Amino acid sequence: MKMWVIAFGLTQAVVFGVLAVSVMRLRESKVSLVDNKRNAEICKQLAAEIRGLRQLESVAEENNSTAQLENSAVLAIASKCRINETQIRSIQRIPPESISGTEYIQQGISVMMTNVSLFQVNKFAIEAEHASGNPKTTLISLNEASRRSDSNVTAGRIPHPELWNAQVILTQLVYDATSHSKPPARSP
Template identity: 30%
Template sequence: MSGSPLNTHSAFWLALLGLVVTNAWVGWNCWILADQAQAAVRQLTHLKRLERQIEELREHPIQLEEGTRSSDALARLVETAAKQAKINPEQIVRIDPGDPRRIEKTSHLEQKTSVELREIPLRQLVEFSLALEETGAGMHLPSLSLRVPVGTDVQSNTEELWNAQIILTCYVYDGSITNSPTTSLSR
């Protein structure tokens, strides 16, 4: 004879409860493992992006100059780039080189130059920016501010004109300070 109906029902419900608990535990573990796998994929993507940046810096390292540039040298660089972009010299309002400042406790200096251009088409501004960076003189353009010129009739011109404030930056090596490898410029 088979067991009493009460024992059969109890065994059935106990087995069902065991299956539900086991199923929940397996589901929970699968969810945790899936979350960890997604995190690993995100980390791998990030590491591959860092690897590409490192390879790019190896192929094209940041250029450092061996000394600060004089105001005249900076003005010549800006004027040469302006000629390449076919910018009229009268549109260059100001070239103001700043004093070099030390980058933390390294033997490197950062020299910023402010350039102001008036009533220049956006196309020429882009060409000017590219010409500056292509000079091979280690000039970078980290900041560009555009304003609409005052009193300009937009409809009378075929092309929009802009006043531009540009900050050019170059990094300079100054061997007057010796430092340890841990404090050198790590770009």
């Protein structure tokens, strides 16, 4: 009988040991299952981002022309500021410059105006900054276009405002997804 009790105790110990190991493995399996589901969701999201990034270059090329302020938009802004088209001497593109270490380029437009008041130049600069693409006024250069006669003031006549020849340079930063610049190397 003693042998039977020892065999029964030993069998019970083995069964409990197997059950304990099985329960631990079951818990590990549940944790692995949760991790695998989370990893599968992350993989789906990354795959969607990769598909989107593969199309980015073609979208960037299509949108590149619309990012730059068009001449018609410059003339519309000038018209808002009561600057006639005949007062716009030229609208010239400044060659784009890449900004080192980034994937941005700087695009510029030089607008030359003749016989405009200081108020018109200021209003043009402010209105231009609200245009599509968010150009910023980076330079305003003025040269006197006409001298007003001080005799007009002394004779009691209403003086005409001073008129200027002006150059306004508008600058935009545009993301260039087609550039292949590499970010600076990180230090460990």
